[in-house]
Amino acid sequence: MVATYPGTVSPLRGLDSFGEAERDVWQGRESERDEIAKLVTADGFRAGLLFGEPGVGKTSLVRAGLIPYLRDHGIVALACEDLTQPAASFAAGLSAFGIQPTANELPIPFATRAVSAAVAGQQFVFVVDDIDFVCMDDRAINELADLFSRVVSRSGGRARFLFVCASERLHLLGALERRTGSLFPPSTRYELKRVPAVEATKLLDRILAFSGVAADPALSEAIVQGLGHGQPMLTADLQLSGIALRDLKITTAAGLQKLGGASELEEAWLHESCRATGNERSAMRLVAELAIGGPGPSDAAAVIRRISIDAAYAQQALVTLEQRGLIIRGDPNGATWMLRHEILNARVRELTAPTRAAARRAFDLLGSKAGNKERLTIGELRALRTEGIAPVTPAELAVVQRSKRYYLAILGGIAAVPILIIIIIWISLAGRVYFDLTPHAGGKSISVRGGRAGLSSFFWLPGGYGDEIADTGLTRAMVAPDAWQKIDNHDFGSTKDSWDELLKEIMAPQLGGLVDYATTGNEQVLDGLRKAAKDPDDLAELLTALRPIARGGPGEVALVESALTPKSSPAVRRAAVAVAGAAARRRPDVYSETLTTALVSDDPELRRIAFSLVRELGERGHTLFEAALARNPDPGTRRELLVEVAVGSTEDAPSAATAVTVLADKDAMPAPRDRAKAQLRTALAKDPEPTATALVSLIATEKAPAEARIYAIEL
Known part of the structure; x- marks a missing residue:
């Protein structure tokens, strides 16, 4: 059973803010309300600032929480209902409390008189929400600054102002502060933060249960965890999830999982709302244009002309999207529209990007066809219809009409001489x-x-x-x-x-050249690819692509050798030695010098790659290791080569002397030591006497590590 709220007001408000009429279903911010009430009623308070990110619940807190709370405690709390005329708005609010202006008394003098004439101890709190938008209007901000200066200076401490602003637009308040002085010291600022995940889960569960959407606590927890990942959440996201669940008819956590999880809710709701208009793609384009227009209202007629959709359909779609809670009128007559909340702007732009891209392709198509005086194919004509694109300019209209006439002529010809046309086609x-x-x-x-x-x-x-x-x-x-x-x-x-x-x-040129080289061995192509490599990254990419088809020709060897010079980047050198190793596996007579040089390289990573490649060459690899050892490399490299040479020899006659040399070296790495121990065990089984002699010499070597000498004694 789904419980519904006993009253007539639903806590599911969507992206609309709570008002005083919804005070009974507004929940979750009581402690913040009490803290702000204590702030604005404190002695010496003159003006304060409530700020927070868009969608955190500032307006609902003020209108459904703070103002009713202050009035319940005998304070005259007023909200500015018309940001373009703040003085007249507050004057109307004072009149509603029974304080009437005299004949021809202007709003600012009336408000000043009403506050200064109030009984001692009576407090007045003037709340200006969205002060950041007021600061964009010089006339309105001048009027508000004048009202503030007069009322506060003559109120005897009775009047207080609370301004509400989005965090990202705090910089705009400079216009107000310059006219009134420093309004907002740190002690009078209050930041409204997101709701913690635990509290958000409880709040969403109450919203869903009392609005009749669902009564599944697991559903609320899945949404909060899926959207916030355990982090605090915006109250707007909770409300948005609620209306999405309602419109999509999801009532359980299993249903949410079937949709794809909480992260898919918003996109699914957007598509469902647009689908309800009867033409999802056109509605998506309409919503996208409103999102591009920014947080303010956009002229509906201009938007319709810009995206070239049917005007009658557009008006019907706007009303449907308004009913779905996605957009809102910018004026009572519906001449301007905007998204329901500013948090939707960036999200809708992202979600409708594919639709806008498709529309741009269609417009580009019409423009190119018109410019070249070409016809549209039947598929292109169909695409224009499905995308809801209407030709606008005379040239575009001519392209569409010409294309239609062309295909109608074909159909007419087929009808007249069907067999002949079909045979020709x-x-x-x-x-x-x-x-x-x-x-x-x-x-x-x-x-x-x-x-x-x-x-x-x-x-x-x-x-x-x-x-x-x-x-x-x-x-x-x-x-x-x-x-x-x-x-x-x-x-x-x-x-x-x-x-x-x-x-x-x-x-692509590089792929074509590689294919040509792989099939014909044409080294001129390889030289051209080398010249086309503009930087080390391009050269490394070329060498990596060359590896599967390397054959060891003179031009290829020259390319690899040039890439192995000290001036080359590490990535280029590593890719080059990989090419040499791949070619050496196919042909035993190539890249011997290249690989031998790489085995004694100063670059540890290049040497590691070379060792790995040479090991795969079998007997030839053993020969290359011996050749590298003969070049008298540095001690560390020599030890590595000794191990490889010794390991290569264990297949026929294990070398106990070599293994003892590795174990006697206190600087030898763990891996060579382990391999030397294994070699000694094998040699002891096959040739005991020489091995025993080598072990005795290891035990007698005072500079050998104690662990190696003990191991020799144990053997």
Whole structure:
């Protein structure tokens, strides 16, 4: 059973703030209310500032919490209802308390008289919400500064002002402070912070239960954890989650999980609200334009003209979106509209980015076709309709009409001479293919389809036209940008027998060159790719791509050797030695000098890669290790090479003397020591006497580590 609130007011307000009428269902900020009430009623208080990030609940706290609380305690608390005329708004509020102006008395003198004439001890609290927006209007801020100066200076301590502002716009208050002096010392500022996760869970559970949406505590906890990840939350996000659950009819944690989790709620609610208008895409574009316009109201007629959608539909969509709690009127007549709350602006811009991009593509399409006096394809005409794009300029109208007339003429010709036209079309399709972009899970790739793209309407003819003939496997990163654009526009076609000859033209220059080198061994191509590498990152990328097809030709060897110079970056040198190792595995007669040099390199990482590659070369690798050892490397490198040479020898005759040398070296690393111990055990089993002699020499070596000598005794 879902419990509903016993009163007539629901705590589910969406993105609308709570007012005094909702004071009974406003909850969760009582301690903050009491602290602010204590602040504004303290002796000596003149003006204070309540600030916090948008959506944290400042307006609801003031209107449903603070003002009713102050009035309950005998304080005249007034909120500015018209930010453009603050003096007149407060004067109207005083009149509602029974204090009336004299004939022709202006608002500021009236407010000053009303406060100064009040009985001793009577306090007046004037609340100005959204003071940051008032500061953008010079006339309004001058009026408010004049009102503040007169009322406070003549009130005898009775009048206090509380200003409310978004944290991100605190800098705008300088316009008010310059006119009134320093208004907000630190002691009179109060920051309203987000609701802690535990309290947010309880608050959301009460909102959902008392508004009749759901009675599942696990659902509230899943939303708070999914959106806030245990961190404090905005009250606006709690309310937004509530209306999303209501509109999407989700009542359990399992239903939320089926949707994809709490992070998907907002996007799903946006799409559902736009779908309710009857044309989801057009509604998304309408909402996107309001988001781009910023937090203030936007002219509805200008927005409709800008995105070129049907005016009648747009007006109906605006009303529907208003009912869904997504937007709000900027004026009573509905001439201007804006998003329901400023926190939606950035989020809606992000969520509607694909829709706006699609609309831009459609407009670009119309503009290009009009400029080139081309026709739209049937698919493009259909796209204009599904996107809700209407031509605006005479040139765009002419393109659409010309395209429609063209296809109507084709249909008329088919109706007049159907058999002849069909035969001609079938002949033109026969033996032809075109390149197309086919979507896959990882993105789009280029495929080859039978027929001609411009005659896609006739792919129903026998012959498998439009069917995929081959998947080239080429993705966007593997294709030249201009070729990708042509394929996307269906401007790439060929005969059925020669389409593969175009692949080299389609591929990106580097990939095409690598394919040419892999198939023909043309080293001039390799030289061209080297010259095209503009920086070390490009060269490292080229070498990495060359590795699977390396063959060890003279030009390739020269490229690798040039990349191994000390001036080359570490990434380039490592990629170069990897190429040498890959080629050496295929051909035993290449890169011997290159790998030997890398084995004694001063770069530990390069040496590590070289060791790993040479180990895979078997007997030839053993020869390379011996050749590197013969170059008299530094002690550390020598120890590593000794281990490799010794390990390579254990297959036939384990070298106890080499192993003892490693164990006697106090600077030897753990890995070589372990391998030397294993070698000694093997040698002791195969050739006991020489091994025993070597062990005795290790025991007698005073400079050897104690651990090695003990190990020799144990053996």
